[in-house]
Amino acid sequence: MNAFGTKPGALPGTAGRRGLGLDFGLYILSTAILVITVLLPVLMIAYNTFIDGGRLDWRMFVRVVGDPGNLKSVWNTVVIALWVTVLGTVLGIFYAWLIGRSDIPLKGLMKSLFTIPYMFPPFFGAMAWSLLLAPRSGYINRLFMDLTGGTTPLFNMHSIAGIVFVETCYYFPFVFLQVVSALERMDPTLEESARIAGAGQWYVIRRITLPLVLPAIAAGAMLILISSLSHFGVPAILGFSQNIFTLPTKIYQLIRRSAGSFQGIREAAALSILLIVVVVAALYVQKRVLKTGRYDIIKGKSMRPMLIKLRGARLPILAVCLASLGVIVVLPLAVVILVGFLKAYGLPFRFENFTIRNYQYVLFRSRMVIDSIRNSLFLSVASGVITMFLGVMVAYVVVKVKPRGKGLLEILSLLPYSMPGIVLAIGVILVWSGAFYLNLYNTIWIILIAYIARYVSFAMKSASASLEQVHYSLEEAARSCGATHLESLRDVTLPLIRPGMVAGFFLIFLPGMRELTTSVLLYGPFTRTLGVAIYSMNAEGNTVQSSALATIAIGIILAGNLALRWVTKDRKGA
Amino acid sequence: MSRIQLKGVSKVFPTRSGASVAAVKDLDLVIEEGECFSFLGPSGCGKTTTLRMIAGFEDLSAGEIWLGDRAVSIKERNLYIPPEQRGLGMVFQSFAVWPHLNVFENVAFPLRVRDLPRTDIAEAVAQALRHTDLAGLEGTFPADLSGGQQQRIALARAIVTKPRVMLLDEPLSNLDPKLRESMRFEIKELQRKLNFTIVFVTHDQAEAMALSDRMLVMDLGKVQQADTPEALYNRPASRFVYGFLGLSNFTDVELRGGDLYVPGSKYPLPMELPAGAAREGVMATRPNEITLSPKDEGGCPAVVVKRLYLTYCIEYQARVGDQTLRVHCPHSIVLEEGRPCFLRFKNPRWYPRESGRAEIERNERQVI
Amino acid sequence: MSSVQIDAISVDYGKHRVLDKLSLEVRDGESLAVVGPSGCGKTTLMRALCGFIRTAEGQISIDGRAVSDSASRQFTAPEKRNIGVVFQDYAVWPHLTVIENISYPLKKRRLPKSEIRERALKALGQVKMAGYENRLPAQLSGGQQQRVALARALVTSDRLIVLDEPITNLDAKLREEMAYEIRSLQSSAGVTILYITHDQETAMTIGDRMVIMDRQGALRQVGSPEEIWTSPADKYVFEFLGVSNFLPVTVRKDRLIVRDGDGFQEAALAGGRIAGQALEGLDDVLLAVRPMDVVLHPRPKSGLFSGRVERVTYLGNQFDYIVALGEHRLRVQQDSFDAFARGVPGEGSTCGLDLGNSVFYRAGGSERVDLAGTRAGGTRQRTEA
Numbered sequence A: 001m002n003a004f005g006t007k008p009g010a011l012p013g014t015a016g017r018r019g020l021g022l023d024f025g026l027y028i029l030s031t032a033i034l035v036i037t038v039l040l041p042v043l044m045i046a047y048n049t050f051i052d053g054g055r056l057d058w059r060m061f062v063r064v065v066g067d068p069g070n071l072k073s074v075w076n077t078v079v080i081a082l083w084v085t086v087l088g089t090v091l092g093i094f095y096a097w098l099i100g101r102s103d104i105p106l107k108g109l110m111k112s113l114f115t116i117p118y119m120f121p122p123f124f125g126a127m128a129w130s131l132l133l134a135p136r137s138g139y140i141n142r143l144f145m146d147l148t149g150g151t152t153p154l155f156n157m158h159s160i161a162g163i164v165f166v167e168t169c170y171y172f173p174f175v176f177l178q179v180v181s182a183l184e185r186m187d188p189t190l191e192e193s194a195r196i197a198g199a200g201q202w203y204v205i206r207r208i209t210l211p212l213v214l215p216a217i218a219a220g221a222m223l224i225l226i227s228s229l230s231h232f233g234v235p236a237i238l239g240f241s242q243n244i245f246t247l248p249t250k251i252y253q254l255i256r257r258s259a260g261s262f263q264g265i266r267e268a269a270a271l272s273i274l275l276i277v278v279v280v281a282a283l284y285v286q287k288r289v290l291k292t293g294r295y296d297i298i299k300g301k302s303m304r305p306m307l308i309k310l311r312g313a314r315l316p317i318l319a320v321c322l323a324s325l326g327v328i329v330v331l332p333l334a335v336v337i338l339v340g341f342l343k344a345y346g347l348p349f350r351f352e353n354f355t356i357r358n359y360q361y362v363l364f365r366s367r368m369v370i371d372s373i374r375n376s377l378f379l380s381v382a383s384g385v386i387t388m389f390l391g392v393m394v395a396y397v398v399v400k401v402k403p404r405g406k407g408l409l410e411i412l413s414l415l416p417y418s419m420p421g422i423v424l425a426i427g428v429i430l431v432w433s434g435a436f437y438l439n440l441y442n443t444i445w446i447i448l449i450a451y452i453a454r455y456v457s458f459a460m461k462s463a464s465a466s467l468e469q470v471h472y473s474l475e476e477a478a479r480s481c482g483a484t485h486l487e488s489l490r491d492v493t494l495p496l497i498r499p500g501m502v503a504g505f506f507l508i509f510l511p512g513m514r515e516l517t518t519s520v521l522l523y524g525p526f527t528r529t530l531g532v533a534i535y536s537m538n539a540e541g542n543t544v545q546s547s548a549l550a551t552i553a554i555g556i557i558l559a560g561n562l563a564l565r566w567v568t569k570d571r572k573g574a
Numbered sequence B: 001m002s003r004i005q006l007k008g009v010s011k012v013f014p015t016r017s018g019a020s021v022a023a024v025k026d027l028d029l030v031i032e033e034g035e036c037f038s039f040l041g042p043s044g045c046g047k048t049t050t051l052r053m054i055a056g057f058e059d060l061s062a063g064e065i066w067l068g069d070r071a072v073s074i075k076e077r078n079l080y081i082p083p084e085q086r087g088l089g090m091v092f093q094s095f096a097v098w099p100h101l102n103v104f105e106n107v108a109f110p111l112r113v114r115d116l117p118r119t120d121i122a123e124a125v126a127q128a129l130r131h132t133d134l135a136g137l138e139g140t141f142p143a144d145l146s147g148g149q150q151q152r153i154a155l156a157r158a159i160v161t162k163p164r165v166m167l168l169d170e171p172l173s174n175l176d177p178k179l180r181e182s183m184r185f186e187i188k189e190l191q192r193k194l195n196f197t198i199v200f201v202t203h204d205q206a207e208a209m210a211l212s213d214r215m216l217v218m219d220l221g222k223v224q225q226a227d228t229p230e231a232l233y234n235r236p237a238s239r240f241v242y243g244f245l246g247l248s249n250f251t252d253v254e255l256r257g258g259d260l261y262v263p264g265s266k267y268p269l270p271m272e273l274p275a276g277a278a279r280e281g282v283m284a285t286r287p288n289e290i291t292l293s294p295k296d297e298g299g300c301p302a303v304v305v306k307r308l309y310l311t312y313c314i315e316y317q318a319r320v321g322d323q324t325l326r327v328h329c330p331h332s333i334v335l336e337e338g339r340p341c342f343l344r345f346k347n348p349r350w351y352p353r354e355s356g357r358a359e360i361e362r363n364e365r366q367v368i
Numbered sequence C: 001m002s003s004v005q006i007d008a009i010s011v012d013y014g015k016h017r018v019l020d021k022l023s024l025e026v027r028d029g030e031s032l033a034v035v036g037p038s039g040c041g042k043t044t045l046m047r048a049l050c051g052f053i054r055t056a057e058g059q060i061s062i063d064g065r066a067v068s069d070s071a072s073r074q075f076t077a078p079e080k081r082n083i084g085v086v087f088q089d090y091a092v093w094p095h096l097t098v099i100e101n102i103s104y105p106l107k108k109r110r111l112p113k114s115e116i117r118e119r120a121l122k123a124l125g126q127v128k129m130a131g132y133e134n135r136l137p138a139q140l141s142g143g144q145q146q147r148v149a150l151a152r153a154l155v156t157s158d159r160l161i162v163l164d165e166p167i168t169n170l171d172a173k174l175r176e177e178m179a180y181e182i183r184s185l186q187s188s189a190g191v192t193i194l195y196i197t198h199d200q201e202t203a204m205t206i207g208d209r210m211v212i213m214d215r216q217g218a219l220r221q222v223g224s225p226e227e228i229w230t231s232p233a234d235k236y237v238f239e240f241l242g243v244s245n246f247l248p249v250t251v252r253k254d255r256l257i258v259r260d261g262d263g264f265q266e267a268a269l270a271g272g273r274i275a276g277q278a279l280e281g282l283d284d285v286l287l288a289v290r291p292m293d294v295v296l297h298p299r300p301k302s303g304l305f306s307g308r309v310e311r312v313t314y315l316g317n318q319f320d321y322i323v324a325l326g327e328h329r330l331r332v333q334q335d336s337f338d339a340f341a342r343g344v345p346g347e348g349s350t351c352g353l354d355l356g357n358s359v360f361y362r363a364g365g366s367e368r369v370d371l372a373g374t375r376a377g378g379t380r381q382r383t384e385a
Helices: A016-050 A059-066 A068-101 A107-114 A122-133 A139-148 A160-185 A189-196 A201-229 A233-242 A247-258 A262-291 A311-340 A357-365 A367-401 A406-418 A421-432 A444-469 A472-480 A485-513 A530-539 A543-573 B047-055 B103-113 B118-131 B147-159 B177-194 B205-211 B229-234 B239-244 B357-367 C042-050 C098-108 C113-126 C142-156 C172-189 C200-206 C225-230 C235-241 C272-279 C336-342
Strands: B004-014 B020-031 B036-040 B062-067 B070-074 B089-091 B165-169 B197-202 B214-219 B222-227 B249-256 B259-261 B280-285 B290-293 B300-309 B314-320 B323-329 B340-345 B349-351 C004-013 C016-026 C031-035 C057-062 C065-069 C084-086 C160-164 C192-197 C209-213 C219-223 C245-252 C255-260 C263-268 C285-289 C295-297 C305-314 C318-325 C328-335 C350-354 C359-362
Touching (some): A016 A059, A016 A367, A016 A406, A016 A421, A016 A444, A059 A262, A068 A107, A068 A160, A068 A247, A107 A160, A107 A311, A122 A139, A122 A160, A122 A233, A122 A311, A122 A530, A122 A543, A160 A233, A189 A201, A201 A262, A233 A247, A247 A262, A262 A406, A262 A421, A311 A543, A357 A367, A357 A543, A367 A406, A367 A444, A367 A485, A367 A543, A406 A444, A421 A444, A444 A485, A472 A485, A472 C142, A530 A543, B004 B047, B020 B062, B020 B222, B036 B047, B036 B205, B047 B165, B047 B197, B089 B147, B103 B118, B103 B147, B118 B177, B147 B177, B177 B205, B197 B205, B205 B229, B214 B229, B214 B239, B222 B229, B239 B349, B249 B323, B290 B323, B300 C200, B314 B340, C004 C042, C016 C042, C016 C219, C031 C172, C031 C200, C042 C160, C084 C142, C098 C113, C098 C142, C113 C142, C113 C172, C142 C160, C142 C172, C172 C192, C172 C200, C192 C200, C200 C225, C209 C225, C209 C235, C219 C235, C225 C235, C235 C285, C245 C272, C263 C305, C295 C336, C318 C336, C318 C350, C328 C336
Parallel strands (some): B036 B214, B165 B197, C031 C192, C031 C209, C084 C160, C160 C192
Antiparallel strands (some): B004 B020, B004 B062, B062 B070, B214 B222, B249 B259, B249 B280, B290 B340, B300 B340, B314 B323, C004 C016, C004 C057, C057 C065, C209 C219, C245 C255, C245 C285, C255 C263, C285 C359, C305 C318, C305 C350
16 A cells, blocks of 8 residues: 555546536535634624724723623632532543443443433433422422421532532533543553553552543543533523522623613623633643643454452442432432422422323413424424534535635534533624624524534534545445446445434434523524523423423433434444 | 463353353463463464463463462462462563553553662663663653564563563564564573563464474364474374464375275375275375476376466466365476376375364354 | 556655656556555556546556546546456445445446346356345455455456455455455456555466566566566565575676675585676675575585574474574575475584575666576566656
């Protein structure tokens, strides 16, 4: 082979003028769409923050940044994110090691349970824990106060600590999944050679295993950090009542209070800049950390790693694992589902207090709820389909055509990945509320555009992964068999990435169904989404109804996940 | 001290389908002090499993393993000494050099575990690096080194504690052919200098022959034959061993009226009747142990069906009856395709015919 | 059957020139094996011929018809060149069954359904895969996938097939088997073959003629395997073909002289005075000999060089020696049957070395010295930049 043989030839000009025109057209189209949906909102935020009446004006930005309330929210955001990152990382590593390297039983079950928090939005957890541990009304706190006869609750979930706890429960799988997969791919002889060199189990973990999976840990930890920094749902549900604000909730509050006044939106834009700065700083740190220590730890020979015997500690550790899984995964879901069947919040969980009235109400009587389910289904399906095709187009241009400006295209399509949803929403408002002769405010279209911008990274990543699998020789083989450029795409490339496209659709559909952060700023009177409906019913005190609706959402999400699993399993057979 | 003894060692693995497969069956073996002993066999034959049981990475299903007069694994008494307490050196196929440590730290690791004083460590590491030709690369990280150098780090790391026994698990298989050959001799040279016992696992017969004092051919978890390389090559106990140790022709032969014939040929083979020959059997020959000549000098008549010009010889494919044999001749012998020729066999062996079952079982074992 | 004329083509990757004015002819009905080290540009050559990359200079014609001509900016799309291709990674489409894979080129030609099936099944039989038509590639081994790729190439073109050999995917035994089969397919199907490989052994097995390329992408020698093996054009080719010994010698009349410590050793020159005339007077001559072509006598013998045996390794079918001759180390291999017959010297003993079967090169190894009487074949082609 020669060193260039592996370099995709990109069929330079082989297709003749017509084929080149096709590739070039796709390139222009992809760039244009991404510039409008992704780049323009960011530019508009910067423009509106610093330019007033056509002139550069720092004053508003300085005032907003200097505001003590805003500074406090920056502080909260950072403190919460750091705590969540530290706790989530420790928890994630611990469970990953148990499952990857010890002889603990029930590994398969635990592994699938650990991915459950991944599927549901953290604000469901916040709702559930609020039901259990709200300072006065929480079930557990009331039980505790009844037992002690005092008025001090066991734990106040409506606090910074509570926010940290709930976010940790939902974000630790980031580290867990990264580290488990690193441990599984790691060559077991790296650890075995340390054993034979005379090192005991703990020495090997400290000096060999942990340093080798450090890049995976760092990647997972950074995902937690960035997710927590831009997270809206949990601090909104647990923080508002106690006046605890983070940057995203502060931005939300500014917009809501301003009731659509332009000044309010500008101030929110200024805060968004602050949030972007924090996230970019985190991303910069991530880049620095990941740069050092990219090791090749993939195994050569397939071998089962030597499992470490927990011996006497095996059952106690298993009990701890199952208990914590119960608390993290099962309890919140169970509480939400049970409360959804209660006649009123606060009633004890006894049979005579159960009813299906809440479901009748949300499913058949509340116009708002019915609208929200319909809107969310429409938005998820539409954004899923559109974004998936957009992702395939961009990925095709980046992976196969490789034009000169592919770097820009890549950056544009991956930018939303690290852009907080709330910031994106503000950008979308600034672009589509008449700034460019088109006012979509309060319509469902503005939410659709926001979803597309938000999820294009997922689609692009999933599509390029499946396109990378289609080695260029597969297309060339078709050409040498007499197929034209277009025919080779139709007969070979497209069928091969079809399963990837379906999976990509679900990767957008599922988060779309539970989306809250972006739509909470964009919804109008008739364009609530499922997430917004649950959130606002809960905020308005309609606890049992919002729980019932959350239960319905859980059902839809579970069904979607099963479909996704079925689709990806099917893919392996091909 | 460094004699290794295996008594009735077996290892059973569960398979994915829930059944179990015996990777090693009832193995008895003594590896003498200072010996270089090889385990040779196709993949899935149980050779690596045996080595890993000696190292302590696998528990036994039955039997005992002794290192010198110290028992390290006895199934019956539930005795099991973990690998770090067995005092062995080991080198893996994948090198298993730690990418986050530089060359010095890699080699110093076994000594640091033992909490030796710094000066002792520096001295021992320097010596090990000298032995393996790595002096001067102390501060380099493995990723910046070639495969051969990485394997030398692994060697240095294994010898730095001066172990009496060195386990080598296909240490050369990931190297290119040229390097593989020179590393063979480096390992042998190290053994001469440091005087340790070598247990070597490989699927490459040339490698095993070049290195070993004695070697053991394994198949389907069982010992096929254990002996010196010469004895194994010249007197293979079974058709499997014959076929595994070099290029071979297995020709069906039948006994008719006191003479041996290839089916479909009317000329008797110019060889003596083996003692205890069955009516049907297989004649095993090596392509380079057949002489082919255009003249009839008392050979077996054949026809050249194909001629291939190879680097080290000319290969003729010669048809006798309904069987085709490969014959390797020096480049000086030139015969056209389709011409008659005569074959003489220098050292033919005689084996009973084998059923296809062993081959099927071998394939199944590879999947597990 | 087709012939291919490659005329002074150059190929660039960015600023890097991979092939520089390379010319090569594939004759009608022959099988030509192109062999060279990795990175030498042989895959690029194949891709240029198939039309997957454009040439910067030069012309390629198939059967006298130009398919690529940089001067007139003419370029025939790959689908119109009618070349069967077997890719390095087989490129069997994973979403299609075996029969669908093989039928694809025929469908593109819009043949009637019954004919498509008939021809596809015939090709499947030719590569010994009958009965596998409804399998998916994932259910086949690497070797079987290669057979499917071969069958697809056979139905694409019965005139010209280009094969790029997989490097790691196949084990040595399987590679040997495939080489035999491609060879016999070529003679039965009567198709012209261009075979790209990095393995000289395979090239010798498959090629009627073979081409040796060097790392810079230049052709070093073109000729039949026998010609190339017996008379390698230069030191590079000699070394590329297998394990080699090079020994600087001086020739006086019919004597070979090598330096040994402070003194010299002498041996008779094979070919006697006639050979000596060709070699005498050249300052430095490089003697090249293969380990198997040296005859090792367990004791020194007059008329032979004598050397000290440094290492003896038994490998079953052969003995492998390292012998010191002056400051040089020679690698010697002897068939173990012969070795046992002649006697095996011990390490440290002195032995006699018969280097009768040697080739001589001018100093630096750039050019072979043609010894009168031993007429060398091998048309040498060097592309001068």
